Amino acid sequence: MLPLLTSAQIREADAFTIASEPVASIDLMERAARAFVGWFINHFPDRNEEVSIYCGMGNNGGDGLAIARMLHEHGYSHLKLIIARYNDKSSADFIINLQRIQATAVPVVQLNKGEDFSPESSTIIIDALLGSGLNKALDGDFKRLVEHLNNLSSTVVAVDIPTGFFADGEIHQNTVAIRAELVITFQQAKINFLLPEAAEFIRCWQAVNIGISESFTRSLNSPYQFIEEQDIKRVVKPRGRFSNKGTYGHSLIIAGAAKTMGAALLCAAGCVYAGSGLTTACIPLSGLTALNSYLPEIMALTRDGDILPDIDWARYKAIAIGPGLGTGADACELLAFVLSNFGKPLVIDADGINLLANRYELWESLTEGSILTPHMKEFDRLFGDHHNWWARLQTARQQAIKRKIYIVLKNDYTITATPQGKLYFNSTGNAAMATGGMGDVLTGLLTSLIAQGYTAEEACLAGIYIHGKAGDELALPNRMNVVLPGRLAQQLPLTMAKLMA
Ligand SMILES: NC(=O)C1=CN([C@@H]2O[C@H](COP(=O)(O)OP(=O)(O)OC[C@H]3O[C@@H](n4cnc5c(N)ncnc54)[C@H](O)[C@@H]3O)[C@@H](O)[C@H]2O)[C@@H](O)CC1
Ligand SMILES: Nc1ncnc2c1ncn2[C@@H]1O[C@H](COP(=O)(O)OP(=O)(O)O)[C@@H](O)[C@H]1O
Numbered sequence: 001m002l003p004l005l006t007s008a009q010i011r012e013a014d015a016f017t018i019a020s021e022p023v024a025s026i027d028l029m030e031r032a033a034r035a036f037v038g039w040f041i042n043h044f045p046d047r048n049e050e051v052s053i054y055c056g057m058g059n060n061g062g063d064g065l066a067i068a069r070m071l072h073e074h075g076y077s078h079l080k081l082i083i084a085r086y087n088d089k090s091s092a093d094f095i096i097n098l099q100r101i102q103a104t105a106v107p108v109v110q111l112n113k114g115e116d117f118s119p120e121s122s123t124i125i126i127d128a129l130l131g132s133g134l135n136k137a138l139d140g141d142f143k144r145l146v147e148h149l150n151n152l153s154s155t156v157v158a159v160d161i162p163t164g165f166f167a168d169g170e171i172h173q174n175t176v177a178i179r180a181e182l183v184i185t186f187q188q189a190k191i192n193f194l195l196p197e198a199a200e201f202i203r204c205w206q207a208v209n210i211g212i213s214e215s216f217t218r219s220l221n222s223p224y225q226f227i228e229e230q231d232i233k234r235v236v237k238p239r240g241r242f243s244n245k246g247t248y249g250h251s252l253i254i255a256g257a258a259k260t261m262g263a264a265l266l267c268a269a270g271c272v273y274a275g276s277g278l279t280t281a282c283i284p285l286s287g288l289t290a291l292n293s294y295l296p297e298i299m300a301l302t303r304d305g306d307i308l309p310d311i312d313w314a315r316y317k318a319i320a321i322g323p324g325l326g327t328g329a330d331a332c333e334l335l336a337f338v339l340s341n342f343g344k345p346l347v348i349d350a351d352g353i354n355l356l357a358n359r360y361e362l363w364e365s366l367t368e369g370s371i372l373t374p375h376m377k378e379f380d381r382l383f384g385d386h387h388n389w390w391a392r393l394q395t396a397r398q399q400a401i402k403r404k405i406y407i408v409l410k411n412d413y414t415i416t417a418t419p420q421g422k423l424y425f426n427s428t429g430n431a432a433m434a435t436g437g438m439g440d441v442l443t444g445l446l447t448s449l450i451a452q453g454y455t456a457e458e459a460c461l462a463g464i465y466i467h468g469k470a471g472d473e474l475a476l477p478n479r480m481n482v483v484l485p486g487r488l489a490q491q492l493p494l495t496m497a498k499l500m501a
């Protein structure tokens with residue numbers, strides 16, 4: 001698990017590393033610049049390309065100066081350095097690096113307050129204007145310069161953070177920040193890189209290690225954590241010898257309606273392919289033929305109008321409710337019936353969530369440890385409108401703590417909020433998975449893991465990781481534009497086996 005830090009915590013971790021390693025801050029800057037240059041050279045190996053490096057006067061600017069010097073040493077022959085002298089103070093390490101670059105042949109241009117910009121012909125721009133020291137929205141000269149740079153057709157590579165983009169906290173709709181093709185960021189992704197508001201400013205990012213103290217970083221006990229493959233490998237367990245279907249639990253999927261049977265089928269598929277020993281689907285009678293022909297492995301418990309199904313609660317180790325269920329009175333009665341009788345944590349998705357949003361009294365019977373898997377719209381239906389993702393994160397955290405539940409907020413980087421107040425960001429998955437029914441497969445997968453004896457937290461973290469990883473395995477090597485949910489379900493056994501190896 002990689003802890004993700006706020007800007008304030010990053011400053012603390014930098015200071016701790018400087019004092020305890022010990023390393024002089026100018027040498028830490030040198031390390032950061034070297035790490036940046038390593039990646040830059042890999043991506044842009046042409047030494048004849050015109051590169052302009054825009055520097056502020058703080059440490060981000062100091063990095064830019066060191067980067068320019070190193071690129072010069074690596075033979076980049078068309079470098080230009082532009083220093084935006086918009087602040088009254090410069091940092092000590094900026095001044096040292098300015099002296100070092102002035103001893104080279106790299107041309108340096110100064111931009112003073114209010115001054116017009118000279119034409120820019122470079123194909124690559126390195127943005128080292130402002131980094132994690134950003135303390136207010138851009139205005140005045142910085143705003144003008146960033147807008148000017150964004151209007152060019154050059155490729156922008158940002159140092160640590162695109163200038164104007166806050167590393168954490170709310171991103172407002174009218175934010176002005178550098179639009180970077182690539183951000184080479186120090187030590188760890190910044191929290192806001194993982195939220196959808198980043199899409200406008202960050203095409204892709206790469207974190208480079210600069211040796212910030214890992215033990216100190218962990219000791220900060222950040223609520224924000226980034227899931228790594230090794231975390232999941234530690235959790236998933238291969239099937240044992242002498243095991244049988246009873247070893248891997250019985251799951252019940254309560255889903256589907258006459259015209260949304262597909263949701264029930266996909267959810268059941270996610271469940272059975274993820275290894276549930278037995279899977280029963282509680283579906284309307286009209287869907288029975290479809291179920292039997294799509295997945296003969298699944299047993300059926302049919303529903304008939306508003307008559308509540310006869311569920312033998314003790315048989316099931318895990319129950320999911322919601323995909324394609326509808327939001328009518330029948331569905332609502334059914335949800336209330338399950339909530340008050342099962343007595344164990346549930347996985348609630350889709351219409352199950354919509355029903356909870358409409359009937360707040362149902363929350364009362366929600367068992368602690370249950371898992372809710374809303375996408376953004378379902379989340380806002382449950383907890384009210386949010387104007388940005390940072391606010392949504394805070395609500396997810398508060399609600400997960402208050403109700404002692406797991407909230408899996410689905411997105412590019414799906415976020416799991418836990419009753420302990422952690423927010424885990426998932427790193428797998430891709431846009432080929434943005435297809436109706438994909439969430440149904442995830443619900444089945446989570447239910448399956450619970451039936452197999454994983455804890456709710458293990459099921460959430462491993463489930464979302466495996467789901468995204470299966471999507472990556474299908475889409476990325478074949479450059480597929482779309483992956484269908486049914487195909488993804490079929491991939492799960494292979495994805496899981498690889499993680500268990
Ligand atoms: N502290 C360290 O040890 C390290 C820092 N590094 C670099 O240092 C950066 C942070 O440096 P700084 O803390 O000096 O901050 P920045 O270089 O991001 O910003 C410089 C100063 O600009 C001013 N400023 C902030 N927002 C502004 C705005 N909207 N308009 C005008 N002025 C504004 C602030 O006074 C701020 O301190 C990181 O992003 C990273 O690039 C790296 O060298 C690695 C090591
Ligand atoms: N761009 C993306 N990157 C990563 N994962 C994605 C992306 N788009 C969709 N997904 C995943 O696909 C699933 C979609 O779920 P959901 O919106 O509930 O779909 P549905 O309700 O149609 O089944 C989620 O698990 C989500 O994380």
Ligand SMILES: [K+]
Nearest residue numbers: 127130161163
């Ligand atoms: K920057």
